[in-house]
Amino acid sequence: MKKTHHPRYARHRYPAEMISHAVWLYFRFPLSLRMVEEMLAARGIEVSHETVRQWAMKFGQDFANQIRRRLPAAGDKWHLDEVVIKIAGRKHWLWRAVDQHGVVLDILVQSRRNAKAAKRLLRKLLKKQGIAPRVMITDKLSSYAAAKRIVMPGVEHRQHKGLNNRAENSHQLTRRRERVMKCFKSAGQAQRFLSVHDQVGNLFRRPANTNAADHRKARARAFTTWAEVTDIAAGL
Known part of the structure; x- marks a missing residue:
């Protein structure tokens, strides 16, 4: 994995990709902090649940604000x-x-x-x-x-x-x-x-009556947007 260096992640010993992935797991799925810790450990990433909590608090709202600005205008x-x-x-x-x-x-x-x-x-x-x-x-x-x-x-x-x-x-x-x-x-x-959970859900939401091919395309766009929001796109 090519590590991304961005001023937002200055003084963090873990790379941006790892931090953004942990934040995504926590807000996207019904997981506790300890569950996220264990899922990261399964991939060889040793980080405590308290660190995950600190990442979620520090970066979550900023990510959500950027997602909101990138989503289409609300319906009437x-x-x-x-x-x-x-x-x-x-x-x-x-x-x-x-x-x-x-x-x-x-x-x-x-x-x-x-x-x-x-x-x-x-x-x-x-x-x-x-x-x-x-x-x-x-x-x-x-x-x-x-x-x-x-x-x-x-x-x-x-x-x-x-x-x-x-x-x-x-x-x-x-x-x-x-x-x-x-x-x-x-x-x-x-x-x-x-406030963060719902915006992350909006980004990765699957609309009703969507076929598999359209869903995969929409999901790919959502991951691209997430990479842009978290400033890891340049390092991919």
Whole structure:
């Protein structure tokens, strides 16, 4: 393997390829830090799970931000949903927005499930996306309607539980990671982890009704993008 030297990885004794691979494993698959440590050990790479954690914290959000900038523009139909998560024995709410293609637009961990919390999510979405959707689809929680009237009054709003399966299905990967991690330790940790996890998932997401050949091409493009995002493309 040709080692890549980039200022981002200065003062790291391990090469960029190894660091980016460990970060990819941790955020792409439902693996604990110790599982990632063992998978690297199977390839002759001796690194502790604490080192993997430090790499994920240092590089994960930057990788996610670059992935977001490289993804196509979001669709004009947004699905919003919220799900309860337990953090240190207390209820919190994970608010998530996805477009009609299943791409996660953003997430927000909050301690409330009211209109104020819904407004925070909508304002964050507008700031990140830069444009309002044509249609907003939610369940029948009244907080969405109250927030929409203030933040996005001109947007069509459809409220029906059966229409919101895309957002609800998007929570399944979070539930899987929550089990592996034995619950999140704090709201900040959940926000940081899921902000990266969902963007990595977007990059490697397999759309529905895709044949094997198209999937392989899309996967190859995703790996090319990942190499660019992590600054290892020049060394490949």
